[in-house]
Amino acid sequence: MNDTRKKTVAVQTVGCRLNQYETERMAAALYPYGFRRVRMGEQANLCIINTCTVTHRADSSSRHLVQKAVRENPDARIVVAGCYVNSDAETVAALGPVDVLISNEQKPHLVEILSEQFPDLFEPQSISEQAVTPTVFDRFNRTWLKISDGCNQRCAYCILPMVRGQLLNRPAVEIIDEVRSLMTMGFEEIVLTGLNIGYYRDRKVLDPTKNLAALCTRIMTETDLPRLRLSSIEPQTVRDELLRVIADSGDRICRHMHLPMQSGSTRLLRIMRRPYDQATYLKRITDARAVRSNTIIGADIIVGFPGETDEDFRQSVEVAESGQIDYLHVFSYSDRRGTMASELGDKVKPDVIKERNAILSAISRKLKAEACRRQVGETLGVISEHVKPGRNELYGISDNYLRVKLPVDFNGGRHIHKVRITTAAPNHVSGEILGPGTGE
Ligand code: SF4
Numbered sequence: 001m002n003d004t005r006k007k008t009v010a011v012q013t014v015g016c017r018l019n020q021y022e023t024e025r026m027a028a029a030l031y032p033y034g035f036r037r038v039r040m041g042e043q044a045n046l047c048i049i050n051t052c053t054v055t056h057r058a059d060s061s062s063r064h065l066v067q068k069a070v071r072e073n074p075d076a077r078i079v080v081a082g083c084y085v086n087s088d089a090e091t092v093a094a095l096g097p098v099d100v101l102i103s104n105e106q107k108p109h110l111v112e113i114l115s116e117q118f119p120d121l122f123e124p125q126s127i128s129e130q131a132v133t134p135t136v137f138d139r140f141n142r143t144w145l146k147i148s149d150g151c152n153q154r155c156a157y158c159i160l161p162m163v164r165g166q167l168l169n170r171p172a173v174e175i176i177d178e179v180r181s182l183m184t185m186g187f188e189e190i191v192l193t194g195l196n197i198g199y200y201r202d203r204k205v206l207d208p209t210k211n212l213a214a215l216c217t218r219i220m221t222e223t224d225l226p227r228l229r230l231s232s233i234e235p236q237t238v239r240d241e242l243l244r245v246i247a248d249s250g251d252r253i254c255r256h257m258h259l260p261m262q263s264g265s266t267r268l269l270r271i272m273r274r275p276y277d278q279a280t281y282l283k284r285i286t287d288a289r290a291v292r293s294n295t296i297i298g299a300d301i302i303v304g305f306p307g308e309t310d311e312d313f314r315q316s317v318e319v320a321e322s323g324q325i326d327y328l329h330v331f332s333y334s335d336r337r338g339t340m341a342s343e344l345g346d347k348v349k350p351d352v353i354k355e356r357n358a359i360l361s362a363i364s365r366k367l368k369a370e371a372c373r374r375q376v377g378e379t380l381g382v383i384s385e386h387v388k389p390g391r392n393e394l395y396g397i398s399d400n401y402l403r404v405k406l407p408v409d410f411n412g413g414r415h416i417h418k419v420r421i422t423t424a425a426p427n428h429v430s431g432e433i434l435g436p437g438t439g440e
Helices: 016-031 056-072 084-092 107-117 158-166 172-184 212-222 240-248 266-272 280-288 311-320 348-372
Strands: 007-013 035-038 046-053 075-082 100-102 143-146 189-193 226-232 257-259 296-303 325-332 378-383 394-398 404-405 417-424 429-436
Touching: 007 016, 007 056, 016 035, 016 046, 016 075, 016 084, 016 107, 016 143, 016 189, 016 394, 046 189, 056 075, 056 084, 056 348, 075 084, 075 107, 084 100, 084 158, 100 107, 107 240, 143 172, 172 212, 189 212, 212 226, 266 280, 266 311, 280 296, 280 311, 296 311, 296 348, 296 394, 325 348, 378 404, 394 417, 404 417
Parallel strands: 007 035, 007 046, 046 075, 075 100, 143 189, 189 226, 257 296, 296 325, 404 429
Antiparallel strands: 378 394, 378 417, 394 404, 417 429
């Protein structure tokens, strides 16, 4: 190892897969300058915390991680990036000796900014011959690929369009190049991510038919990628054309969709400015589920949106228990300054929000347990995760997004392995590893 490789960078992400992707991309931009990745908490020259601001809890986690990085690395240069910087740079700057703030728009210019601030870490001779890879996804066996950023929808509760801006799509040709590049690193699963991927349009072509369905088709026909997954997708964008592409993919597009519902009440959906009603949502999840057998459907639900009545909540419970959903992400409403919802009166009391959250979380556990139980006797394609520090157990993720317990010494790397499921626990399944290959 030459001297320049002694420079170390630790990175940490709060929030969604899109943010995770951008963290990896920032880290990858530093490797050619001789940086070596270390875990947060180990001695590092540079600590980058990529923050989130979607809820109060995300703000709090972001603050906590910045303060922890400052405390544990008194000699490191501290860089804070991401949505919390966009929404409240003043608070972030006051968290301690933070050296540089990087907004979302500045992330692609990280090296320029840091080399100006810290010339000692970026001597010109330190750049290596190594080609700049867009992402490396150190310590991951599955990878994410950003296809778009921003969102043109204006849901009443959501701060993200304010911190991420308008929808901005990447050209399909660039995405396909990145798929190929990730495949050369051995990845067999790629998750397409963005804030609102259902509205993807190929920026180079500007043709309304060059949409997400067309992008998936191109990835299927122009590459040999074994497994493509769609991250969370707005229900109104899940149309027949996309479902047909999924059906025609054989087993290459995952039997898993996450469709944010937010409320089961049409009245409340209108106030939330969600562009669908309960019946449309139910139709979308039913259609998505019917595409291929054993498809798993997840949903986000917000509890305690201003004005949410007992009847509105009852309708959310009704949809959750419709038999079409397999797990829920339940969010307690969080007032975000600048959003339309923050101006609304009739706020729901915290104890009611807590109670509603507990009810839906219990339903979600039941749904997940039932989904796990249905897997017994099935053969699933599984990619293992890394053993988490301090834990002596290993799980993998199936194409239909269930956690599969694996022997802790299983060394499957980034490859898909077939696992015949023999037992089900409330939130995972386990079975016999049959060997490399997809499940069906
Ligand atoms: S679709 Fe709505 S909830 Fe999702 S990012 Fe856009 S504004 Fe936010």
